Amino acid sequence: MNYNVNEKGYYGEFGGAFIPEMLYPNVEELRQKYLKVMAEPEFQKEFNQLLKDYVGRPSPLYFAKRLSEKYNTKIYLKREDLNHTGAHKINNTIGQILMAKRLGKTRIIAETGAGQHGVATATVCALMGMECIVYMGEIDIARQAPNVARMKMLGAKVVPALSGSRTLKDATNEAIRDWINNPVNTHYIIGSAIGPHPYPDMVTRFQAVVSDEIKWQLKEQTGNENPDYLVACIGGGSNAAGTYYHYLHNPDVKLIAVEAAGLGVDSGESAATSVLGKEGIIHGCKTLLMQTKDGQITEPYSISAGLDYPGVGPMHAHLAKTGRAEFMAITDDDAMNAGLELCKLEGIIPAIETSHALAIFEQKTFKPDDVVVVSLSGRGDKDLQNYIEYFKI
Amino acid sequence: MNRIKAKLKEDKKLLSIYFTAGYPNINDTVSIIKDLEKNGVDMIEIGLPFSDPLADGPTIQDSSTQALKNGMTTEVLFNQLKDIRKTVDIPLIIMGYFNPMFQYGVEAFCKTCKEIGIDGLIIPDLPVDVYHEEYQAIFEKFGLINVFLITPQTSDERIRFIDSISNGFIYMVSSASTTGAQSGFGDEQTAYFERIAKMNLKNPQIIGFGISNNDTFTQATKYAKGAIIGSAFVKHVTNEGITSISKFVKNILK
Numbered sequence A: 001m002n003y004n005v006n007e008k009g010y011y012g013e014f015g016g017a018f019i020p021e022m023l024y025p026n027v028e029e030l031r032q033k034y035l036k037v038m039a040e041p042e043f044q045k046e047f048n049q050l051l052k053d054y055v056g057r058p059s060p061l062y063f064a065k066r067l068s069e070k071y072n073t074k075i076y077l078k079r080e081d082l083n084h085t086g087a088h089k090i091n092n093t094i095g096q097i098l099m100a101k102r103l104g105k106t107r108i109i110a111e112t113g114a115g116q117h118g119v120a121t122a123t124v125c126a127l128m129g130m131e132c133i134v135y136m137g138e139i140d141i142a143r144q145a146p147n148v149a150r151m152k153m154l155g156a157k158v159v160p161a162l163s164g165s166r167t168l169k170d171a172t173n174e175a176i177r178d179w180i181n182n183p184v185n186t187h188y189i190i191g192s193a194i195g196p197h198p199y200p201d202m203v204t205r206f207q208a209v210v211s212d213e214i215k216w217q218l219k220e221q222t223g224n225e226n227p228d229y230l231v232a233c234i235g236g237g238s239n240a241a242g243t244y245y246h247y248l249h250n251p252d253v254k255l256i257a258v259e260a261a262g263l264g265v266d267s268g269e270s271a272a273t274s275v276l277g278k279e280g281i282i283h284g285c286k287t288l289l290m291q292t293k294d295g296q297i298t299e300p301y302s303i304s305a306g307l308d309y310p311g312v313g314p315m316h317a318h319l320a321k322t323g324r325a326e327f328m329a330i331t332d333d334d335a336m337n338a339g340l341e342l343c344k345l346e347g348i349i350p351a352i353e354t355s356h357a358l359a360i361f362e363q364k365t366f367k368p369d370d371v372v373v374v375s376l377s378g379r380g381d382k383d384l385q386n387y388i389e390y391f392k393i
Numbered sequence B: 001m002n003r004i005k006a007k008l009k010e011d012k013k014l015l016s017i018y019f020t021a022g023y024p025n026i027n028d029t030v031s032i033i034k035d036l037e038k039n040g041v042d043m044i045e046i047g048l049p050f051s052d053p054l055a056d057g058p059t060i061q062d063s064s065t066q067a068l069k070n071g072m073t074t075e076v077l078f079n080q081l082k083d084i085r086k087t088v089d090i091p092l093i094i095m096g097y098f099n100p101m102f103q104y105g106v107e108a109f110c111k112t113c114k115e116i117g118i119d120g121l122i123i124p125d126l127p128v129d130v131y132h133e134e135y136q137a138i139f140e141k142f143g144l145i146n147v148f149l150i151t152p153q154t155s156d157e158r159i160r161f162i163d164s165i166s167n168g169f170i171y172m173v174s175s176a177s178t179t180g181a182q183s184g185f186g187d188e189q190t191a192y193f194e195r196i197a198k199m200n201l202k203n204p205q206i207i208g209f210g211i212s213n214n215d216t217f218t219q220a221t222k223y224a225k226g227a228i229i230g231s232a233f234v235k236h237v238t239n240e241g242i243t244s245i246s247k248f249v250k251n252i253l254k
């Protein structure tokens, strides 16, 4: 079974490029060039240098002793929260800004949910002196205020998306419309492993540095580069894709993907796409999608802005369909409690997205000698207000 | 002969009007169609509303949202249209995004279109390549014409490819934009209209996006077989209701 993208841009039956003709020249140019550009030694050098000196990579792989004791298994945290700007998102934006430069683009647009991708995009645009416009749902602007301020300080223009559920899906619609209106000078930095081919694959490759590092770090610490489990939360699926990438074809390593159940999978207020979704088309790709039986995209819900998306990247749809990854759904409450627990046990305040991944230890029992690597995809500074309100701190 | 093809053979410039089905009221569909025909419109694009219309500007987005709130679905639309050919003769095209058709089943969708007397489809997010590989045979089986878009950025080579797959007309998007974003045509657009006119394509072209009045209609049809008006008509309906359609059409064709 192949879990990577094929020549036609599909992961099994999922993927492809379902885009209006207006976007064809841009997406086609990217498709023809992305692998060539990424393979250039100059590109590799610049990318790796920036990841090291600017982002602060490699990010530590940390053995979480007290958390491991509590759950009687061996838990390692891949500390993407320690990256510059506080999440894994910057790995991708560094890669894409270098790509945009090589394509001769001067104006950058992005969508954002939690604001982490928006901040990471605003950051690399400041770094490269490029104009930056970030689309963000009106609801998310309210619940992720610190990140909105950061984007503005970094020189980006934050444009509210006022349609639909006014969250990540709608911000993505607005970014795509902007690209249709500005096809020549603009590059669209998509923030997750979603969108038309080649985006899911390109984003995955830029995030693959995560599993690349896990391999040698785990080998160094345990003598074996293969964990028993890899765990990551899934919005569109970029931190998960990066965490899985170099292990996709190693059947000894089990993959766990954690979705947001919101108020409960069957509550009508959920973002658990692998359970609630059916094959459909969103934002240019065929994937699992939450929709009415009539094919209208439904509005998801999660306390976490970064997981509040009605679809999932096509690679993950394929991993779900083939059973390569086990999908779990975690409610708002369970995620919040797991987040607070990490604070108390390990002195780390995680992003609410990440807290979903941490919550699986209450639901699934691992063996004492299982090695479980969790992608700690981001830090919780942006979520303080939500934690404060939730726990009445 | 397919009604679109017959219409394209007529010796006149064609006016095609887009409206969102289910807007402003759920049951306006048939009366809007009849009124447009009565007032001399040549062809109609019936918009099947979608929750996330990526290629549309605010006017059509808002009308789609309202239409869905009003209860419009694929099933409801097909029901409203089932007797339309008893009274309406001009070509009817359904314009909609791919996901609702995909959920209905592409074959079933095409079959129902054929039974009703729909002549063609415009599906902005179904690329010509995917259509050609996966769906062309189905469309042809039911005698439906699928209409493709080109834009000022579309390469000559791709235009030739689209022309070879097309079997009715080519929808020329006037500029790089979502629907409704233009206020008039400048030199850049004129140059593009001229470039395409000179390509001698086998399919006639109809220009859309940014046509809103007699002036832009006249300009566009200097270079093309016809023009499509969408957002301006939806706006008119929003502001003046569906009883003054004749006023709108007369203003365009004056």
Ligand SMILES: Cc1ncc(COP(=O)(O)O)c(C=O)c1O
Pocket (backbone or CB within 6 Å): A087, A088, A113, A114, A115, A116, A117, A191, A192, A193, A233, A234, A235, A236, A237, A238, A239, A240, A305, A306, A307, A351, A353, A354, A377, A378, A379
């Ligand atoms: C910290 C963090 N983790 C995870 C996600 C979810 O995105 P993805 O599934 O692409 O990793 C986000 C998105 O905003 C995020 O900020």
